[in-house]
Amino acid sequence: GAVVSQHPSWVICKSGTSVKIECRSLDFQATTMFWYRQFPKQSLMLMATSNEGSKATYEQGVEKDKFLINHASLTLSTLTVTSAHPEDSSFYICSATRDFTDTQYFGPGTRLTVL
């Protein structure tokens, strides 16, 4: 149990286009989802915390107009990278928790390459 999926697993896009990444909890209801960014050979950097039905809370330094997060249901959160540029190329990972004291269940990640 507690499986999280991400789609797509990888995406290549042109500079200036927008890309949407989906994060789904397949067998549980996720009250909270987290979005992380990971650069090569580096740790995970928390971008934002997303609660179902409310606006996401962004970490300091993360542009909320650049990285749009929607948590429309208890099983789906989306991250849209708007007007993507090469510096947005990264590995994006989501995670989900069932309740306040639960641990995170991670998705497999999405590799974004912006040309």
Next chain:
Amino acid sequence: AQSVTQLDSQVPVFEEAPVELRCNYSSSVSVYLFWYVQYPNQGLQLLLKYLSGSTLVKGINGFEAEFNKSQTSFHLRKPSVHISDTAEYFCAVSSQDTNAGKSTFGDGTTLTVKP
């Protein structure tokens, strides 16, 4: 606020040898502690977690970790490693007074098991 320091960025070890990956943390409040493993181009998989109770925590794949509150450490150990244990390992901490899923990650330790 909390922070995590993984004391070794790279740990090379021969197959069947024991290994210890070190993790220290700092926090002004009580914490939850986690170890995750990440294989190339994949998301994170939970190895083990400490929430409360016994300070010796056993996880998957033969790993265990011991919570030492006085030394603010949570070192990961395995008595005999396999080639398949080669991966990136992350220590993470969450505050007990916030969402347990909101974790701060260490910079990671690359474990390389040699034949």
